[in-house]
Each structure stands twice: as structure tokens, then as C-alpha cells.
Amino acid sequence: MATSNSKKYLENYHNYLDKRVTLFTKPFDPLIPIKRNRRVLPEELKFRVLKSQHFNNYLDKISDNKNDRQQKETEAMQILTEIGFDRKILVIRSLGTVIDKLMAQLYKNVFINEQSIERLKAIMGRQQIIYLPSHRSYVDFMLMSYVCFSYNLEIPAIAAGMDFHSMFGLGELLRKTGAFFMRRTFGDEFYWNIFKEYMHEIITYNDFGVEFFIEGTRSRTCKALWPKTGLLSMALEPFFMGEIYDIKVVPTSISYEKVLEEQLFVYELLGIPKPKESTKGFFKAVKNLIDKNYGNMYFDFCEPISLNDFLGNKVDRFRHASEPAHIQKLNNDELVLITDFAHHVIREQQKKIVISTYNLIALIYNQYVFLNSTESLTINVLQNEIELYLKFFEVLGAIVAIDDTNLIKSIHEAMQIHDNILEIVGEKSIRLKKANTLATRQNNGLKLKGHWLCKEMMDIAVPVFSLQLYCNPTMFWLSQPAIFVFSLIGRQNVKIEWLKKSVMHLRNIFIYELVLYPRFADEDFEKTYALLEKLQIICKIDDETVSLTHSPYINILLSAISPFFNSYLQTTQIIFNNFKEKKFASKEIFIAVQSILEHEMLKGNFSIHPYALCLETITTTLLSLCNIGCLFKEKQDSVNQYSVHAENMSSLVDELKQYNSNLTFVYKYFNTLISSKI
């Protein structure tokens, strides 16, 4: 059976909606992560911060006199009130009941890996726990607490952004379920001293466990994001300082068949700013959502990682042990270890993200577009393709939730849930639905991030982006093999040494876009090499030489990576052609790229993938270009200013063009083009 491993794994999942209990009255005597002498009241943490040596030393340093000190202490108390979480069981029950109703409304199934819950339960009581869920939707926020409450696990303290805090009513409501709030400001030393100490108390003194999103924000692209290590290092510091023996870190994978925010994300990626969260807006949004069907969602606690086991031999905790913890900082080596760990966590999350039917359909549709053969893509062809993809993902190791005993049914169900993107026409052939984006033009007065794209462009871009959002979650599995194939395409008898150089170079280019952590590069290379050999995508000519085979998987990989490659190529070319001589800010690039590409695409240039309009991709391109020395970055009046290193940039553009010439793809999503406006 092609999907046996996935199937076996998915057997551990059970639909929570089938066994709901009344959350308002259910007994709640949760297992707690770490048993201490007594339970701690949330309020105590704040007082401990105010009493801590670290904070008091800091206060002494910054205060002019006694009065000033007192004033600063009051200020600190206010900040702590803003930060601090609370715990009101009645609020948890009420909110839980509401969420419970909402879940049943929105989702067909809420699948929970119950075996993973048992595994988690087995380690409860011994050590502090940090939950690190993937972050694809606001629903993630509620979900963890909901699952914990339902399965009698202590609800962790949850780090939340200030945007929630400012929602009248809702912020306070969330606070009472365990949310604590973090400002997104940088450089406010006073604030961060307090926040850091608060985190310290959560880890060392509280017994709830703590949850935050290691990606820092919802990934609008539905791909993994480069992890943020600030909060993580605060949370792990007590381990390095010898204040605690171990922390168990639980990466958590939450996958959605359809993300609630799908369309919002698409607009955001195109540069239409999202409306600010307001309570009214929130409920309005909720009301709009309720009538739709968002399919299945999957919740999985990955295997808990013991920090002591993971870092044990690599870190010398003794060097911090002879001085008090509060006068010390983590050194650079330790920060690197934390970054390693963060990337490890991201990968663990990604491995357990469940791939659904529609992810495969999106990939397949793209492939057919690029090969200019969408007309031949009927339901039956699609079915065959899915079978091929299933085999492929099985070997890659992904968890794919598709009922392969009745593929046709699965396809129809998936198509129905996402009927805003692809549609079935005529003789069961499939095509992308053009959007009608008229309504969004009313968003006047909103600050644009980039260029104001015209309706014609938006009508094309919105469906293409929507489709791409379903390709993106698979990139964790596809990006590395794709880079290999990309290096080899159009070449024969390639020296392994050269291959490695090329792979490393491409990794450096896509480092942020595809989260390719350099310190894993060597190991990744070995693993991917072995995998491709096993899949017979590459074959060894002799000890030093390899070639690409004629594997059907090659096109899967190439078409998966080409939207990103094309985006990078476009942005790089535009920067090189237009910004060689001057300094520029990222916004100028956004505008230039979007306007130039819009013009070209509406003219009928099918060598440009519409995803190149994606602001997030342009941003990662800029980061990468700085990273490999094609751009210089300097801060002027707190805005990043870039300038081009002409020589490096020129050779990069040539290189990318060279790679591109080996691709024979077209990006023709729609036949009819309206060029009247241009």
C-alpha cells in the first residue's frame, strides 16, 4: 500500500468532535508539567519580578534618586499588569464552550493524535514544558488551550502579541485563560528587562508550562518561517545557567485543510494591509466564517525533546555555575546552540504537518500549467497523478491524509472545500477560477506596502496566490531534493564536488525563503543525496560523478520550486537593472518589482510567475542578497537602506539566468489577458 506509513500514523488520530463533553461542567483536575511544593498563583510571578535581584539592580542603575526609583517601580508594575497572565477557570470554561461550538461549526473533523497526548501525559510532573506550535492561523491560539482543557492537561501560559491585547474585552478574556502579552517593540531596555524576568519566573517558578510561537507570527505563506530565537533564549536561559535540570520542549504541529485566513493572507502577501484587529471586526469575521466548511484539521504533539539530552554534551553549564545567574548573559556559542535547536524544532513541527488532498491537487495543477497542458488535466488524470505523488511523499516521509481507497471522492470533497480556487468544468477538466476583486478597491485610505495593483492583475494574482498557499506546505519535503535536481538539470555527468557547491550556493540564495539552515547543510546534503539515489532520481556514474535520470519525480520537484526561483530571478533582475546607482529602501523595491512585473504580465509575458509579486518573497530575496554579498544594508533614520554590489550582483543575475535557461516552463494560468489598460 502506497500510503501505509501515513495511514498507520493517522490511525492514532481521533476526531474530537465525536466525543465532545460539556466543557462548562466537565471536571478539570489537570496533570501539571512540573510538581512543585505548591501551586503558584499567577499574581505571585509579578511580585517575584519586582523583588528579583536582577530587576532591582537594574532599577538602582537607572534611577536618579529615591523618588525616581519609586516612580519607575510603579511604571514596572503597570507594565507587569499589561504583561501578566491570569487564570479564571470560569472564563476558560465559557470560552472553551464557545470554541467548542465554533469548532463543530467550522470543521468536518478535528483530528487529534491521542497517542501523542498519552506520550505527553507520561512525562508530566517531572519538568517544565515549553510548547512550540506551528502557527498558521489565529485558531492555533485557542486550539492549544482547548485541547489541553479537554484532555486534562494544564493549560500553559501563552505568549501573545499586543494586537490581541488592544482588542477591547477579548484581550482581557484571553489573559484570563493564560495569555501574557508581549510588545513588538525593540530597544526598550526597561520593558525588556521586565519581560525577560517575567519569562524567567514563568520557567523557574510557575508550573503551568509555557507556549509560544517559535516562528513569531502566523506564516502567511503557509510555509515554515525562519525561527525567532529571542523569546526562546529567554525561556531556555535558566537551563544554561544551571537553575533547572531540564526542560522538555514539545514542538506541536497544527495542520489545516483550509486556513481560516486564506484570503486575508493572499491580500497581505500582495501588499493590501490587513484590517487592524478590533473586537467588532473579529466577531464579524467569525460570523462570516461560520457558514463555510473548512474541512479537517490535525493536531499533534511531537515527541518531547529533552533539552538536557539535546544539548547535554554541547554545552558547559558549569561555566555559569560559579556566579549568580542574574549577573550573567548567554554567550555567543550558546546563542548559536539555541538557534540550532530552534531550527531542529521547526523541522520536527514540519515533519508532522499533515498533507491533504488539496495540497497535492495544487502541486499537480501548477505542474500542468508550467508544462502548458492544463487542458489534459481531467479528474482521471488527476487521480493518476495523485497516486504518483502519494508514492513520492511516502518515500519522502510525509504524512499524507488521503483516502486512497476512494480517490475520486477525496478529490471531489477537497475541490468542494476549496471551490473558490479551482473548479471543474465541462468534461471533468479542471481550471483555475479567475477572481473578481472589485470589492477590495474600496479599501481606500489604507496604507499600501507596495504598488497599487490594478483589478486585472489582482483578478489573476489572487487565485494564483491562493493555489500557491496549498503548494507551500509541501515545500518542507520538496525544497531540498528540488535544489539538487535544479543543479543537475540540463547537465550530464556532474561531479559530486560541483553538485555540492551548486547545492550550497542555491541553499544560500533560498536560505530564508525555504528555511535552509546553514549549520545543517552538510548533513542535509548527505541525506538528500541518499534519498535521491534511493528514489532513482539521480544515478551514480562513477565514484565522483552523477547524472539525473528520467524519473517522473523530476518535474514534480522542478515545478514545486520554480515559483520561488522565478520570483528571485525577477526581483534580482529588476534590482540589477534599476537600482545599480542609488540607495533604496525595501518599499521602493516592492513598488518597482510589483509595477514592472504587473506591466509585463498584463502584456502577456508568460515567463513571469505571478507569485513574483509576493512581498514576503521579495523581502527574503533582499535578505538573501545581503547575505551573499550582492547587496549592502545600512540603517538610516531607522530605515534599512540598500545598495548594490555591482560585480557580485551581475554574476548572480547571470548565474540565475543560466539556471533558468534549463527550465522550459511557462506560467500561463489564464488564456485571456486584458491589456487594454496598459
Place this chain on the structure above:
Amino acid sequence: MSKNFDTNIAKTLDQTTIRNVESVVPKKRQELLKWYGWGYEDSKFHIDDYSLFFSGSRYPIGNDVELPNFRDWMGQKFELSVLEKPKLPTTFPEPILNETFYNTIKDMKMDYSVDGEDRFIRCHGQTLHDIYNIRANKFKRIPDLILWPKCHDDVVKIVKLADENNVMLIPFGGGTSVSGSITCPQDEERSIVVIDTSQMNRLLWLDKENLVACFESGIIGQDLERTLKDEGLTMGHEPDSIEFSTLGGWIATRASGMKKNVYGNIEDIVIRVKMVTCKGVLERNISAPRVSCGPDFNQLILGSEGTLGIVTEVIVKVRPLPAVKKYGSLVFPNFEMGVSCLREIAKRRCQPASIRLMDNEQFHFGQSLKADNGLFSKFIDSLKMFLLSKVKGYDLMKISVATLLFEGDKEEVEKQEKLIYEIADRYSGLKAGETNGQKGYVLTYVIAYIRDLGLNHGIISESFETSVPWDKCLSLCINVKACIESECKKRGIIYYLVCYRVTQTYDAGACVYFYFGFRWDSDCSDPVGQYEEIENKARDEILASGGSISHHHGIGKIRAKWYKQSVSPIGVNLYKSAKLELDPKNIFGLNNLLTEEDQINFETLNSKL
């Protein structure tokens, strides 16, 4: 060179002031003491059918009174099984004798023995490793010759002779080392000679005006205290091994006594010390209470662990016997509160002679050692428990108990008690009576016997200690326990016990004692190895949590791997320089303190000379 060996300034002691001390421990140690474990031969836990007893009349729990609670506790924790009692070997390795040395010793009419049993029982200390090896008769190399010098001059002669003939020397006092420091080096090729100091145990003189006494180093703790008690005095140094360990041994390991709050640790008690080295006698010729006289070489002798020379005579401070000795105890709702209370008491520097704080596990363990004294006592106990848990709301599975020992004149003790109970009250500490306190201290001496009971039944247990700053005291306890639990789990060990107690308090921190025991799987071929792996992990965690390599057990061999990080590489070099200066041939070749990589290569060194 010979000049250095004469006591630097010639003295003629009035021989009549010398008092011979009849030691409790005979020259033939094995007649009184166990050869295969801790303490007196007649005192041990034993199991008949299903009942558990402690034999002998030396300890309050003895006299073969049944200990049903302890049996139940052991049963609960470990699920006992019975192993065979060890048998004393009848054949021993042939002694390797250095002819010249051996003959000269005989000519000198020095007391000696080459008897296998005498040699066998002096090849080890009291680490788990030692005891396990001795029971399994696993020592390949045991001492070749035992000598019993009678005085400082005898020692001088032996050391000189050994140095001339390249014979290795092991100073041997009470044999209670728990660091592997006196364990016979198994790869030593030279003749190994043990200098047993037990016959060198006289009180040389006593000065009641200045309250100082001069003892020979071989006197064991209980003999020393008994001798002083006759004079209405005490030295007040009471390590848990006081029944068997010697003054010289205390100095060599930097020992600490239970009552250090009143009398100080060994380094505070010692005024002068005479150490015979291969290069001569090292001694500070000053009896004044304190001197500014460059680096203090007493500090080089303290903690030298038998590697630099042998201590022969010691001048110590003594104190008048206290009029009142009173026990006490406190119950805290949890260990954390107890630690906070101890910290406050230390801050105010009003510690009684001894104050110790047991965690909950150890409290239950101690409770189980109570004899079954019939219905009435049980009724009283359960009434107390009822009051504690139901009326005061203390959770018996969380409470922590402190034991107290007050010493001084009546008023002083009363004042102290009042203050302590006042402070305790602020930390929810309830008075729990004298008897509980006293029992706590009895447990101290008896606990060492439990390891032997365990070994007979497939349970391995051992204690280890550390010192730690106050702010890290609680987290260290928690971390080490978590570490041991996690390591047990990794090894599939189901039955185990970890408990701890704070046994000493200082201005800046405390001494913490851990007890760890587990039942080994019958499949496990090397339970001691398994134990040591776990203890090593625990020590790593102790150091990572801000604790020290050792508070008073010393480094020896089993903690050598952490010596360098504790004293810095320069510190190690400094020690090595001292070693090379005092003992270039490695006559005192116990190889303590240094790891194998750090050892001085004496062979190449001496071949160059």
C-alpha cells in the same frame, strides 16, 4: 637532608604528661569491625524470615527489636530479595616485599604484619566500589606489608627508609574514606606498605589555660572525645564517622563535623600540624592564635589526601564541655520553607550547634526506622500526625523536618531555642519535640549500616555531598533529584530512592547531602558501574547547578575528573609543583586528586635524574 627530619626545633617533652589512650578499636581491627562493610561486626541490620532487626546494643534502635515499619518501607521501595552473605577469602595475593626495606624494618623492631587478612582488610576505604570489590574479592593488588609505628620518630624512620628504597606508602587511619583515596592502586608495581597509625594515639599534652591539646594523629574520634571528656573538655568535631575515623584522616580529607557551628570545621580547630614528608618534616612553628606569615602551609596539608606526607602530631583547640545538650525538631509544610528558614537563621548567625533539614522522602525513611514499641506509642504518633495534617493542614507527603542540637549553658540554650523557634514560626515551622530531634541524629550513625543490608539484598546505595550558595540551594536539590530520576529511567531502573538533606549552614551557603539507592536488575552485570555512571551524572548536575565538587568527603580518585575545573589548570600545576617538591619519587603514591591524564610521569622524571 637528614637535618630536615629532626623536628626543627629540638624539644624535650616531659614524658609524664603523655597519656596513653586505650582505643576502642583493637590493633587487629577485624576482631571488632566488619571486614566487608561499615562499622562494628556485631551491629547490623538482618532479616530473619520476614522480620527485620538491628543487632547489637550499641545503638538505640538495636537490641534486636523488630523494625516492622522499616521492613514495610524497604518492601515498598525496593521489593526485597535475599543474596548470599559474603565469605572472607582464605587465600590472598603473595606480598611483594622490598628486601632491604623489610629487613631493616624487622631490625628496627617495628610492629609489622604480612598476614593476608591484615593486608586484605586495609586495601580499601568505604566507597561503594571498595565494598563491592572486597565482597566479590576483586582486588588484584592489596598492601604487601602493614606497619604500626608508635610515634612520630617511627614514622620519620619509615618514610626515610621508604624513600631510600623506593617503596610506596599508604597512610591508613580509620579506613572510612569515601573518595577512593586510600584504595590500593591496582597497577602499583613497587612494594606497598601501609602505615597504620592506630598505635599512635596518645594525648601528648594538654594545656587547659590556652585550651589546646596535642594528640597523635592516629587517635580515633570517640577515643579522643572520651579522653577529653574525662578532663571536662571536648574538641567538638563530630563527623558521622567519629566512631572510627582518626584525627590524621580528618586533616588529610578536610573533614567537617556536625557541630561545626560551635566548634568549627577541622581547619578551624587545628592550630599546628606536623607532617612527615620524603624531604623532611613540615611544621609551622607557631602556636599563636593567628599569624600573618605568608601563605599558610597548614592549608597545603589539609586536604592533601595522603599524597604529600603523613600527619603525625596535631595541636588542636579544645573547649569546656557544655553544661546542657538539648535536641529539638521542627516541621515545615515543605522543604522550600525549611530552606528559607535555615537561610534566615544563617543570616542572623544564630545557628545552634547543629541544624539539619530533611526532605520529605528522608523524613519517611527516618520514620520507618522507629521500632514497634507497642500500641501506645503508635497511638501517640498517629494522634500527632492527625493534628499536623488535619488541624494544621500540613500535607504529610510534603512536610520537611529539621532536627536541632543546642549546646551551651542552660540560659544560653534557652535563649537560643527561643530565638530559633521564633524565626521558625515566621516560616510556618512547628515545634515537633525533642525525641524526634534525637532520633534524627541517631539515624546519622545507623544510616551507614543500611548500605550493607542493601548489598545483601540486591540494593545499591550510597551518599554524596556538596556545598552550594544559598540562592542555588533549593534548585540544586531539585535538579539533582530530577537528574537521578531521569538517569534511572533511561536505564530502566524501577525501584530507587533519592532523598536529600541540608546538613550544614554557612554565611554564604549550605552543605547538602544526597542519598541514592536502587535495586539492581538481576540481568545487570555491573551494578556498581551503573551506580557510578549515575553518580557521575549527578555530580555533573551538582556542578552545573552551582554546587561544589565536595564539602568534606574530598576528591580522592572518584571525583578527580572535576578537580581541574574546580581549582583551574594553574591550581593543578601548583599542586603538582608541591608534590614534586615534597615527594619526587611518588613514595606517597595514592595518586589522588589528579586524573590519569594529569598525573605526573614519575618514571620518566626519575630516569632523567
